[in-house]
Amino acid sequence: MSTMGFRIMALEFAIRDMLRPPENKVNEAGIRPCSHVLDYGCGPGSYSIAAARLTGDDGKVYALDILPVAVQMVRKKAEKKGIKNIETILSGCKTGLDDESIDTIVVYDVFHDLINPSAVLIELHRVLKLNGRLSFSDHHMKEDEILTAITWGGLFRLASKRKWTYSFVKAL
Numbered sequence: 559m560s561t562m563g564f565r566i567m568a569l570e571f572a573i574r575d576m577l578r579p580p581e582n583k584v585n586e587a588g589i590r591p592c593s594h595v596l597d598y599g600c601g602p603g604s605y606s607i608a609a610a611r612l613t614g615d616d617g618k619v620y621a622l623d624i625l626p627v628a629v630q631m632v633r634k635k636a637e638k639k640g641i642k643n644i645e646t647i648l649s650g651c652k653t654g655l656d657d658e659s660i661d662t663i664v665v666y667d668v669f670h671d672l673i674n675p676s677a678v679l680i681e682l683h684r685v686l687k688l689n690g691r692l693s694f695s696d697h698h699m700k701e702d703e704i705l706t707a708i709t710w711g712g713l714f715r716l717a718s719k720r721k722w723t724y725s726f727v728k729a730l
Contacts, residue, residue, distance in 0.1 A: 561627045580604040583666055584612065586720040587693035592616040593661035596653065596685065598678070599623060599668030603632035603644075609664065610641045618643050620660075624650040651677050655685045663692045666723075669707065670698040676710060683713040683728060691717070692726040 584605055589595055589612040597606040600621035610619045621632045621644055629646035636644040647653060651674065663682050672678055682692060692714055696704065704724060708714050714726040 561625075580608040583693070583695055583722045584608040584664065586723045586725070587662050587664055588691055588725070589613060589617075589662050594659060595619045596655070596660045596663045596682075597621045598653075598663055598665045598682065599671075600632055600646075601628055601668070603628075603635050605664055605666050606632055606644055607635060607639065607641060609662075610636070610644050613643060615643060618645065620645050620647055620653065620655065622647040622649055622653060624648070651681055653681060653685055657684055658687045658690075660685045661687055661690050663690070664694075665692065666695045667697060669694070669696045669704075675707060679708070679710060679713055686728060688728060690728070693723050694726060695723045 589609055591612070591614040593613050594617065595609045595613060597609060597619060600606045600623045603621055606619050606621040613619060621629065623629050626648060629648050632644060632646050636642070663686055665682070669675060686692060692708070694704065694708055699707070705716060708724070708726050709716065709729070712729050715729040717725045717727045
């Protein structure tokens, strides 16, 4: 995606966030104070900001995106809002995070665009703690597509379905 295309998308997301606040989805993820969260495919950072508020100052949110303009936008938003517990990661797959270091991973409205979703799922499985949660939503995919895609390879199993999200846990 071009920088201009991303900026247009970010404007559309700002309108979306007014109609459907990002907190709706993020609250379903079960994020707790002091936890570590990965926002995979963070885009302009709506969900990263919401998650950072839930983790509090002693928690950490890693906002990962493949586009430099996205991580720059997240940094600027966090700075403007005085949020200091967000760290950005520029990557298309590998997080650079330690094994089993993340309590909650949010993957919202990005999975349908991934070039290599199986490699991403392997990486997410690697960084998610044994008792962690993968919170998933993608309005471009039907329920059966979501369940098939995320449970691929036996890495994750469905834990619950909520109003806005699906929650998965490690299967292995």
